[in-house]
Amino acid sequence: MSYETIAQAQLDAYNAQDLDAHCAHFADDVVVAGLNGDVARTGLDAYRAFYAKTFAEFPKNNAKLLNRIVVGSTVIDHEHVDRGNGDAPFQVAAIYTFKDDKIVRVDFAR
Secondary structure: OOHHHHHHHHHHHHHOOOHHHHHOOEEEEEEEEEOOOOEEEEOHHHHHHHHHHHHHHOOOOEEEEEEEEEEOOEEEEEEEEEOOOOOOOEEEEEEEEEEOOEEEEEEEEO
């Protein structure tokens, strides 16, 4: 599977709020951080817990892909996110770093 295909599969699972399918694309030791900032979560258990809470809190949450760039083992997604709760939508760049067929790091710019 290509990195682009994996990135799309995890985004599709995210939008379907399918926690198991979404998390299946991430490494056990995944790291999530703000771009040039602090690490927010480390490890798949922490990642899973965060998104379980997010999906429960925002059941109408949706991320629309605006643009995708693939360079080597990095995929950068520019997304328009609408929580579906009346709050203003926002844009984010999610920078996915891959090792083999798993995402090992995500850096978010917002």
